[in-house]
Amino acid sequence: MSKELDNAFTDVRNAFRLLARYQSRVLDIINYIREHTPYTDMWGVKRYSDIIHTRRDCPDRDYANLSVWKDMWSWDFMYNYMFEFYFGQAKIERKTIEMSVIQVSDDGFYRSMANNPSPTDISTFLPANESNSYLIFTAGWNAWLRDEVEDNYEAFLHKFLAQSKDVCVYKNEKGHWSITKRYPMQRFASQKEADQVISDFGKLVKDHAGINLFNN
């Protein structure tokens, strides 16, 4: 076999090992963020692509139904490409507030310069060294992951990641609100820097919604 192909598989193995180290950090950091809030639970939602799940007609509970032959994306196998950690609802100052942190490992598709970018064709993505990785913080009271125009979560996230502005504050006439801000992953290099992000998002929510999202 060619040396080039050997090298390519070395890179694949290295990529997985790097991802394992990366994801263990993401999990530590998500847990750290949640411990600074009143939330005590956590749920996950895979974003960007489908989940792999069993159906009633699967031969065994451990086996999932796959349609590899045609419409299955390679991204379906990669949970941490874009993943939402939903903390659920908590009563804060007599309001039921929801909160999530969304892991965006690569915004290359959303910021693509191609005419017709395809989520399955990485050659249409913005190059990796020009793209970014983020943790998106979002919280809402009777409004969720939206702005004035876009009230569909997926469409809102697409728009939010494509735009240069890193913050979105939505508030309607009833006072319901949804506040979203993205932070580059590099800002979670240390506990001190993570604390600065937490206090920044806490201040944003305090300024616009008047509540203290984080514990002191």
Place this chain on the structure above:
Amino acid sequence: MIYSTYHHKDTYEDPKTSSVFETMLMLPDELFWSVLRTACFDNENLPLVAGQIEDYQFWPHWDASDTSNSILVEPDLFIRFQAFDLIIEAKFSDNSGQYSQQWKNEITAYSNEYGNEKPVYFIAVGGNAEKATEIIALSDGVAVNKCTWLSVLIQVSKMRDEYEAPPMIPNILSSVLRILNLTELAFNINGVYNIHWFDGIKTAKPLISPYSFTTFKSFFR
């Protein structure tokens, strides 16, 4: 925070000192000393074997004669091991707050109370800008060893990982494991975390070669 609540001390480093050390003190004596000794940055002067913990006191009140204090001297924690005595002075932050006059006072006040019947060691937990051991210029020149809250937590987590490793954990060790987990929680609720941040995956240059993408494209269309 049992001891700090009992002593009506609910500010600064006191609840932190209380919750961390009261849980750690439940460990078997030799494990407690091993964690603390290893957490100190320079620890060659500290004995490897401490023996049994005979007594301990949070915030004892000592005679202030010959110190700069007028009423009393109050170290954070005093532990009497079989082989030596240990004074612990803790500060809330890891980087500032310790000062040598306070160490001198505590060492002098220790002599007022206990004379020189036993060797005495001093550990300053947190609060040190400089991590190297300092010798306090008194007649008997006691060394002040230093550690941070984080360096103690790292040792606790390391020991926990070691105890978790064997496939079968005997009952006696499962209680040690519970104490280590509880100690870690005591650190966490006081803002000390031993978690991996992104700093740890820094790399001088990207690991994955762009050529691999083109290789895959040419071999597997």
